[in-house]
Amino acid sequence: MRTTPLTEWHRLHGAKMTEFGGYWMPLEYGSGIMGEHHQVRRDVGMFDVSHMGEFWVTGSEAGTFLDYLVTNQPSALEVGQALYTPMCDEDGGTRDDLLIYRVEPDRYLMVVNAANRAVDWEWALSHAKKWRGVALSDHSDDTALIAVQGPRAAETLSQLTPVDLAALAYYHVASGPVLGYPALIARTGYTGEDGFELFLAAYDALPVWERLAEMGVSPVGLGARDTLRLEAAMPLYGHELSPTITPLEAGLGYFVKWNKPDFVGRSRLFEQKRAGVGRKLVGLEVEGGIARAGHEVLNLEEQVVGQVTSGTMSPTLGRPIALALVASPYAGLGQTLKIRVRQRLLSATVVQRPFYRRSR
Amino acid sequence: MNVPEDLQYTVEHEWINADGRVGITDYAQDALGDVVFVELPEIGREVEAGEAVGAIESVKSVSDLYSPAAGRVVRVNQELQDHPEWVNQDPYGAGWIFELEEVVPGPLLSAHEYLKHLEGE
Numbered sequence: 001m002r003t004t005p006l007t008e009w010h011r012l013h014g015a016k017m018t019e020f021g022g023y024w025m026p027l028e029y030g031s032g033i034m035g036e037h038h039q040v041r042r043d044v045g046m047f048d049v050s051h052m053g054e055f056w057v058t059g060s061e062a063g064t065f066l067d068y069l070v071t072n073q074p075s076a077l078e079v080g081q082a083l084y085t086p087m088c089d090e091d092g093g094t095r096d097d098l099l100i101y102r103v104e105p106d107r108y109l110m111v112v113n114a115a116n117r118a119v120d121w122e123w124a125l126s127h128a129k130k131w132r133g134v135a136l137s138d139h140s141d142d143t144a145l146i147a148v149q150g151p152r153a154a155e156t157l158s159q160l161t162p163v164d165l166a167a168l169a170y171y172h173v174a175s176g177p178v179l180g181y182p183a184l185i186a187r188t189g190y191t192g193e194d195g196f197e198l199f200l201a202a203y204d205a206l207p208v209w210e211r212l213a214e215m216g217v218s219p220v221g222l223g224a225r226d227t228l229r230l231e232a233a234m235p236l237y238g239h240e241l242s243p244t245i246t247p248l249e250a251g252l253g254y255f256v257k258w259n260k261p262d263f264v265g266r267s268r269l270f271e272q273k274r275a276g277v278g279r280k281l282v283g284l285e286v287e288g289g290i291a292r293a294g295h296e297v298l299n300l301e302e303q304v305v306g307q308v309t310s311g312t313m314s315p316t317l318g319r320p321i322a323l324a325l326v327a328s329p330y331a332g333l334g335q336t337l338k339i340r341v342r343q344r345l346l347s348a349t350v351v352q353r354p355f356y357r358r359s360r
Numbered sequence: 361m362n363v364p365e366d367l368q369y370t371v372e373h374e375w376i377n378a379d380g381r382v383g384i385t386d387y388a389q390d391a392l393g394d395v396v397f398v399e400l401p402e403i404g405r406e407v408e409a410g411e412a413v414g415a416i417e418s419v420k421s422v423s424d425l426y427s428p429a430a431g432r433v434v435r436v437n438q439e440l441q442d443h444p445e446w447v448n449q450d451p452y453g454a455g456w457i458f459e460l461e462e463v464v465p466g467p468l469l470s471a472h473e474y475l476k477h478l479e480g481e
Contacts, residue, residue: 016393032448033419034394223393223420290397290417312419313396320397342415344399 004050005144005205015221021114023051026221033223037315040191040228041358044150045220046212049190049197050205053117053140055110055124061133062106068263069127070100071247071256077102082171082188085255086247087120088265092272093243094250096120097235099188101173109184109199111145113237127264144205148217149195149228151358156217157196160208161185165196179208190225192232193358227312233283233323233354239293239309240281240323248272249325251281251353279306280331283353284339286311286320289346291339297324298338298345305330308339314355321355322348361478362386364452368428368465369474370410375452376428376468380460384416384425386451387478392418395447399425400436401458407433409466414457416447428468431460 001024011017015026026048028036039045057066063075072085082101086094096116101109112120121138128134148157154165163176163185173186181204189195200208213219226236235241240250247256248269256269284291291311299305306326314321322339330337335350363385367375373388389395401413407427414425436458440446447455469477 027420028393032394034396034445227419289399290422292422313417315419342399 002051004048005202006048006050006209009206009209010048010219013219015219018222020222021051021117023114025051026219028221028223029219031218033221033227034315036218036220036224037227039218040150040193040220040224041316042151044148044152044156044217045224046209046217047147047149047220047225048145048209049147049225050144050202051114052145053112053114053120053138054143054145054199055112055121056137056139057108057110057124058106058135058137059133060106061131062108063102064261065128065131065134066100066108066110067260069124070098071263071265071269072100073257073260074100074102074108079103079105080172080174082173082186083255086241086250086252087123088247088269089243090265090268092246092248092265092268094237094241094245094247095123095243097237097241101184101186103173103175103184116237142202144200144202146198146200146205146209146212147189147191147195148198148212149189149191149193149220151194153193153195156212156215157185159215160211170194179211181208190234191228192234192354192356193228226310227315230310230312230321230323231314231316231354231356236310245325246272246277249277249279249281276328278328279325280328281309282324282326282331282335282350283355284308284322284324284337284348285351286322286339286346286348289341289344290320291322291324291341291346291348296340297326297330297348298340299330300336300338302338302345305337316356323353361475362452363471363475363478365471367452368468368470369477370426370428370466370468371477372426374426374428376460376463376465380429380431380463381456382428382458382460383451383456384447385474388423389448389451389455392416392421392423394419395444398437398440398444398447398457400438400440401427401433403433403436405433407431407460409464425457427460427466429460429466430464431462433458434461435459
């Protein structure tokens with residue numbers, strides 16, 4: 001099992017540990033997932049997400065190469081800006097979803113899911129062979145990633161860096177010292193709150209993390225990371241996205257750009273766009289129990305029309321919520337459905353996503 | 361780990377008291393994490409010892425609830441619908457789950473035996 005530069009800290013501080021994406025990661029610390037969730041919504045919390053993979057893409061053709069590799073359009077980013085994008089197979093299935101930061105004019109950072117890191121690397125390398133002006137390097141093992149998230153994130157982090165965080169807009173990135181250590185500071189996250197992600201050299205992660213802890217920032221595990229992202233209706237690879245789910249089915253059409261040269265998966269995705277998707281990702285409010293990934297979704301005649309991709313009790317709303325892929329005729333807002341949970345049928349209603357939107 | 365002497369236990373981490381009241385143990389609630397939903401058995405249901413009669417859902421997982429004894433379900437803790445967190449906060453008190461009558465116990469462990477069982481987990 002792989003570890004991060006902070007794994008030992010988590011163990012020493014009473015975290016329940018779990019395997020995720022091949023890494024030994026904290027699920028929750030003593031106070032429980034609900035408490036950690038509320039901490040991020042109301043105040044500030046920090047996450048060790050060093051399991052994520054970091055690839056640098058450099059060279060005069062880096063932008064056009066990435067435009068070909070992913071569905072969004074990284075070459076259109078300003079320097080210091082970031083985007084979210086799916087990355088597809090030729091058949092339009094989703095290989096991964098990732099963030100791309102344009103750090104310098106010809107230098108981009110791809111941040112990929114831990115579980116896909118090895119296959120993503122091979123995939124990117126195999127395509128890069130056709131491009132002369134592109135160099136790839138995998139810095140996953142020597143990069144640590146700490147997310148500081150919550151309404152007090154900016155106030156907290158500003159005490160550790162001279163970088164003007166007020167001037168750093170959402171989905172933008174700046175480089176500068178954090179506690180004196182060189183870092184990339186990105187205003188991105190996976191919680192639905194304001195917040196930052198700090199890319200640090202692996203050996204600088206522990207002092208930064210410990211200083212944040214001394215400042216009273218609570219550590220938050222993967223359990224609350226999941227409930228936070230689910231309330232914000234952000235997809236989790238392996239649940240809402242997979243090789244058999246296209247970005248269009250997952251409701252990510254905004255992140256597929258048609259007005260750019262050919263990209264991997266374009267023709268199949270375009271076909272699907274023209275014909276219309278047969279199933280759609282929907283948000284569900286559930287009554288009388290908790291729907292979980294894999295549970296069947298039924299129409300009122302009790303025929304199977306889809307499947308739950310993620311579900312939990314929403315700590316913020318106090319109600320069970322779920323994301324599900326359902327046949328398009330059943331995807332309209334207000335549609336009533338049923339979910340089979342063990343021997344029972346729960347009632348569910350299609351609602352607007354996200355389930356939670358922060359006030360600004 | 362809180363294991364009261366006056367209760368009996370199952371290897372599935374339920375407890376039962378002399379009045380047929382049933383709940384899950386301190387160890388079980390801690391292992392589950394924050395309990396967010398309890399699927400209660402129906403009142404009047406005749407159950408066998410070891411039968412799955414409900415479920416306890418935490419944020420991350422779901423765990424079947426097994427009856428420690430045969431009998432008839434005569435009461436359920438409806439308050440858990442609004443306060444599932446009581447299972448975490450007070451697993452041997454306010455977090456009780458259901459009550460049986462005409463109890464015929466299944467294989468049960470004393471507090472001492474249950475503690476030994478926990479050491480083996």
